[in-house]
C-alpha cells in the first residue's frame with residue numbers, strides 16, 4: 001500500500017486512539033504537541049496534509065493552532081474535534097477559514113480516510129498549480145500569456161546587448177520592473193541601477209540632478225555633488241518618462257550619448273562615464289518627434305533596441321495569475337481568513353479594462369483585502385461591478401442567440417474551473433450538473449482539464 005505522510009498537531013495531547021486505524025490504512029502519521037516542533041517538521045519534510053486535534057474543553061486555548069495556520073503552509077488541514085468545541089465561536093471561525101474539512105469525535109475511520117484522501121489529492125493539485133505558475137527569477141515578474149512570454153524574451157535579448165533600450169508601455173504596465181530585469185540580467189547587473197524621473201524637476205534642477213555640480217556653481221552649491229549619471233557609473237541609468245525631458249536637456253543628453261562624457265554644472269572638464277541608458281515612455285515618442293516636441297536624433301540614439309510592455313487588457317490570461325500572486329504576497333496574519341476570489345470576482349477582473357494596468361490591479365487587491373469580510377473576495381470588494389453594461393465581450397458582436405448561449409456556457413465553465421482550481425467535482429457541484437455532464441460540456445467547448453487526475 002502507498003504510504004502517505006501526515007502531520008498531526010495535537011497541542012493538548014488528546015489521545016483518541018483513532019490514529020492507529022489510519023496507520024493501518026497506509027498513513028504515515030507523525031504526531032507533535034508543540035508549535036515549534038510542528039513548524040520545524042513542516043519546514044524539513046514539506047507535508048501535503050496536516051491534521052489538528054482540538055482539545056476537549058470548550059474554552060481550550062486555540063492560539064497555537066491559529067499561529068500554525070497563519071503560516072499558510074502550502075498544505076491542507078483537517079480538524080478533529082469533540083462536538084462541544086463547536087460551541088466556541090472562535091473555533092468555528094478558525095475551522096471555516098483555515099481547514100479543508102473537520103470531523104467530530106468519536107471518529108468514523110472510514111469517513112476520515114475518505115476526507116484525508118480528498119484533501120491529499122487537493123494538496124497535490126495545488127502543488128502542481130504552484131509549480132506551473134510562471135515567475136521569472138527573483139524579480140517577481142509574473143505572467144503566462146503569449147504577450148508576456150514575448151516580453152520576457154525581449155528582456156533576455158536586451159540584457160545580452162550593451163546598447164540603449166527604449167521601453168514603451170502604458171502607465172503602471174511594468175516598464176520599470178522590465179528595465180530592472182534587463183539591468184540585473186546584463187553584465188552590469190551587480191553595478192548601480194539609478195532612476196531619474198525626467199519630468200519631475202524644472203530644467204535647471206534637472207540639469208544638476210543628471211550631471212551634478214561643482215562647489216560654487218550657483219548660490220547654495222556649498223560642495224561638489226555628483227549627478228545621477230556619475231552615480232550610475234558602470235551600471236544603468238533609467239530615464240523614466242523620457243518624453244518629458246525639457247528641450248535644452250534633450251540636446252545635452254544627446255551629446256552625452258554620443259561622447260560618453262559629462263561636464264558637471266559649473267565645471268570645466270569632461271569626465272568619461274560608462275553608463276548604459278534605458279529610457280521609458282508611456283507616450284508615443286515617434287509622434288512627439290513628428291510634432292516637434294522631441295529631438296529626432298535623441299529618439300534614434302535611445303532606441304536601438306525597443307521593448308514593448310503590453311497593457312494588462314492585452315494579456316488577460318495574466319490577470320488572474322497576478323491577482324492571486326499579489327493576494328498571496330500581501331496576506332498576513334491579519335488577513336489569513338481570505339482564501340481567494342469568487343468566480344464573479346474573477347469574471348469582473350477579466351472584463352475590466354485596467355486603465356492603470358498592474359499598479360491598479362495591485363491597489364484593487366489591497367483594497368479588496370481590507371473590504372473583504374468573508375473568505376472569498378467579491379467584485380464589490382475589488383470595487384468592480386459584476387457585469388457593467390457595455391463591457392461584455394458580446395458588445396457589438398453579431399451573433400445568434402444560440403451562439404451567445406454557447407459562449408456564455410463556455411465562459412461560466414471556464415470561470416468555475418478556475419475558481420475551483422480545476423477540481424471537477426467541486427466545479428460540477430457549483431454548476432449544478434453531474435461530473436459526466438461537465439466533462440461532456442468541456443469536451444464540447446474544447447476546454448482542457450489542466451489538473452487532470454483528481455476530482
Ligand SMILES: Nc1ncnc2c1ncn2[C@@H]1O[C@H](COP(=O)(O)OP(=O)(O)OP(=O)(O)O)[C@@H](O)[C@H]1O
Pocket residue numbers: 140141142143169170171172173174175176177178240282322358359362
Ligand atoms: N509582470 C509583472 N509581474 C508582477 N508584478 C508586476 C509585473 N509588471 C509590473 N508589476 C508591478 O506593477 C507595478 C507597476 O510596475 P512599474 O512601476 O514597473 O510600471 P511602470 O510602467 O514603470 O509605471 P509608470 O509608467 O507609472 O512609471 C509595480 O509594483 C510592479 O512591481
